[in-house]
Amino acid sequence: MDNTVQPVDAETIGSEWVRLGHDDPLPLDSGEELSPFTVAYRTYGNLNEARDNAILLCHALTGDQFAADPSPVTGKAGWWQMLIGPGRPLDTDRFFIICPNVLGGCMGSSGPAEVNPETGRPWALTFPVITIGDMVRAQARLLDHLGIDQLFAVVGGSMGGMQALQWASDYPERVFASVPIAAAARHSAQNIAFHEVGRQAIMADPDWCGGNYIMQGTKPRRGLAVARMAAHITYLSEAALHRKFGRNLQNRSEFTYGFDADFQVESYLRHQGSSFVDRFDANAYLYITRAMDYFDLAQDHGGVLARAFADTPVRFCVISFSSDWLFPTAESRRLVHALNAAAANVSFVEVETDKGHDAFLLDEPEFHDTLVGFLEGAAEHRWGGGAS
Amino acid sequence: MDNTVQPVDAETIGSEWVRLGHDDPLPLDSGEELSPFTVAYRTYGNLNEARDNAILLCHALTGDQFAADPSPVTGKAGWWQMLIGPGRPLDTDRFFIICPNVLGGCMGSSGPAEVNPETGRPWALTFPVITIGDMVRAQARLLDHLGIDQLFAVVGGSMGGMQALQWASDYPERVFASVPIAAAARHSAQNIAFHEVGRQAIMADPDWCGGNYIMQGTKPRRGLAVARMAAHITYLSEAALHRKFGRNLQNRSEFTYGFDADFQVESYLRHQGSSFVDRFDANAYLYITRAMDYFDLAQDHGGVLARAFADTPVRFCVISFSSDWLFPTAESRRLVHALNAAAANVSFVEVETDKGHDAFLLDEPEFHDTLVGFLEGAAEHRWGGGAS
Numbered sequence: 001m002d003n004t005v006q007p008v009d010a011e012t013i014g015s016e017w018v019r020l021g022h023d024d025p026l027p028l029d030s031g032e033e034l035s036p037f038t039v040a041y042r043t044y045g046n047l048n049e050a051r052d053n054a055i056l057l058c059h060a061l062t063g064d065q066f067a068a069d070p071s072p073v074t075g076k077a078g079w080w081q082m083l084i085g086p087g088r089p090l091d092t093d094r095f096f097i098i099c100p101n102v103l104g105g106c107m108g109s110s111g112p113a114e115v116n117p118e119t120g121r122p123w124a125l126t127f128p129v130i131t132i133g134d135m136v137r138a139q140a141r142l143l144d145h146l147g148i149d150q151l152f153a154v155v156g157g158s159m160g161g162m163q164a165l166q167w168a169s170d171y172p173e174r175v176f177a178s179v180p181i182a183a184a185a186r187h188s189a190q191n192i193a194f195h196e197v198g199r200q201a202i203m204a205d206p207d208w209c210g211g212n213y214i215m216q217g218t219k220p221r222r223g224l225a226v227a228r229m230a231a232h233i234t235y236l237s238e239a240a241l242h243r244k245f246g247r248n249l250q251n252r253s254e255f256t257y258g259f260d261a262d263f264q265v266e267s268y269l270r271h272q273g274s275s276f277v278d279r280f281d282a283n284a285y286l287y288i289t290r291a292m293d294y295f296d297l298a299q300d301h302g303g304v305l306a307r308a309f310a311d312t313p314v315r316f317c318v319i320s321f322s323s324d325w326l327f328p329t330a331e332s333r334r335l336v337h338a339l340n341a342a343a344a345n346v347s348f349v350e351v352e353t354d355k356g357h358d359a360f361l362l363d364e365p366e367f368h369d370t371l372v373g374f375l376e377g378a379a380e381h382r383w384g385g386g387a388s
Numbered sequence: 389m390d391n392t393v394q395p396v397d398a399e400t401i402g403s404e405w406v407r408l409g410h411d412d413p414l415p416l417d418s419g420e421e422l423s424p425f426t427v428a429y430r431t432y433g434n435l436n437e438a439r440d441n442a443i444l445l446c447h448a449l450t451g452d453q454f455a456a457d458p459s460p461v462t463g464k465a466g467w468w469q470m471l472i473g474p475g476r477p478l479d480t481d482r483f484f485i486i487c488p489n490v491l492g493g494c495m496g497s498s499g500p501a502e503v504n505p506e507t508g509r510p511w512a513l514t515f516p517v518i519t520i521g522d523m524v525r526a527q528a529r530l531l532d533h534l535g536i537d538q539l540f541a542v543v544g545g546s547m548g549g550m551q552a553l554q555w556a557s558d559y560p561e562r563v564f565a566s567v568p569i570a571a572a573a574r575h576s577a578q579n580i581a582f583h584e585v586g587r588q589a590i591m592a593d594p595d596w597c598g599g600n601y602i603m604q605g606t607k608p609r610r611g612l613a614v615a616r617m618a619a620h621i622t623y624l625s626e627a628a629l630h631r632k633f634g635r636n637l638q639n640r641s642e643f644t645y646g647f648d649a650d651f652q653v654e655s656y657l658r659h660q661g662s663s664f665v666d667r668f669d670a671n672a673y674l675y676i677t678r679a680m681d682y683f684d685l686a687q688d689h690g691g692v693l694a695r696a697f698a699d700t701p702v703r704f705c706v707i708s709f710s711s712d713w714l715f716p717t718a719e720s721r722r723l724v725h726a727l728n729a730a731a732a733n734v735s736f737v738e739v740e741t742d743k744g745h746d747a748f749l750l751d752e753p754e755f756h757d758t759l760v761g762f763l764e765g766a767a768e769h770r771w772g773g774g775a776s
Binding site: 031129186187188197199204225226233259273293294328 | 630
């Protein structure tokens, strides 16, 4: 447990990375621009000769580019390890999977934890506030760099699903298929509220130092842990918490009549909080939650969501989970209605599960079958009978 | 905004109060005892000659005894002002309403913010951890003091409903009717989890000073505000948040691309947090949330909830709200099944509303009608055709 943090460096992290935008600044929705900027990423499988078998995989709020290999920070398996590989739903014998760390992140892509090349000091709060649109714009530059004109698919869960939608809306000609999972076309008032609680917890920690904790050689451990604990509850369902923990006590048979973690669920949450702090940057948490809050695809289209997808050639597969109360099925249904109104080609599956929002990261056979089925169908349409 | 706190004193607060247990200590579930202890309370209406028209009104987590008159701290109307008074559901022409501040509270009853008479210093964390059962035991002593053998009814929402159930279970002969509203017979894993987030936020604040902030002349403002913000989200429904705030911006037409309260819902939450800090004690928040976490009526009855009400003579009215996800209708239904299994006399109403858990504090005509109807029916059974 290290109480200080170092600025992020893609090379040190051990990720592929590329520095872009030296001569061609990345315009941001805020009106600012980044030049240069770094995108750290991982790839799995091989790009075919036609350069048309790429799947862009977009990670969620606290995810990163290490989707199918161990995290260099925690040593734990990649967050979609079970879905990526030969013969798996994202079949690396067939597809070239690209998973970039988002702009604003803390695993090597430009963000508040990175050193600002102009000053030689961590960006911290001088990093411009970014949006989901900015993240996608940076990813498009990465694809340019990799020489990929059109993705076979863009796939992502939660915030990754927001990116999948933004891709389809902003670059319809560059995306054959889009798979937003456990996502929504806008962030709800309740979700903004939960994010704000997390941000306030971080900013309330004196070790946050007005955002300059890296320079001060410290880290807002307690605030970031509280933020994670609050968020983590929203990733599960009440039923899952009841099934996993109920009112079971932690290594004791009676109440202690104190404020220790008497209940298993308390102990579990505390662990979620403290382990998160060891792998994530507090300012990055502020920036990425803000990007999600700002997300509302309809807003740039006169408030009419269908217009975000007018005449879209993209094929969509919208997937929700029945017990997800953070991105409830109602939001996916709203999206599907808009896609239907735009005459888009759309499949919609609500997977029955009690695992809540986190189901998109868990072993959910119906979800995995849905993904395989859709990708196979899309491949058929893309290339006919033969694989790429 | 006062950044320091004084120990609590019922007299200064301007509440009726009584100091009990000088010769007869109050036994606590922890095995400890309190002697003496203070109960601060308010009454509305008059006790009749038969001393049988009393309704004990139990407040929720952050409520207090000022149910029907302005809070001496905030100057705001009582939390059930609209329900208490001549001709109102809790009719003061007919009933004698007693509303005590709970043991562990911070409005005059003994709790961590009170001065320990033995040491002359605030109890802080030396105050024993209490339970809902302890709160009710202290209230029973208050009734002894007031010369009331049997309550006509015990009524409460949320934690107040827990007390209404505990009363019926522990003192069935002293309660004619019990009205648990938006409550449950046990605290769920998800609810324990949210409470733990709040406690961790408070204890993470350096101004908490290991619980000794009163002696240090400070106050864990930031931690307590974050705790309140997180809790406040759980009191509302997603639909209510969407209806009230949606994605509306606060006094601006465009995003600021910063971490100010761009959205109305953020501004609202921040206000909820900071105004709460001015009226509530952080340690009391720890103690009372802990009491709720420990609540599980079945636990003392071999895990069988029905046994908590075996052969009960009490008439019950169980009320839930359709959009309450903190104390969902499923928990009320579970309670009703147990009461049915105990052959109890029970009415059950789920009120349709989008206002979430807080509906029990709001203008909900169907809820108010239900309360009036039940109390009238119970009065008929208690006293026949005539009122008391």
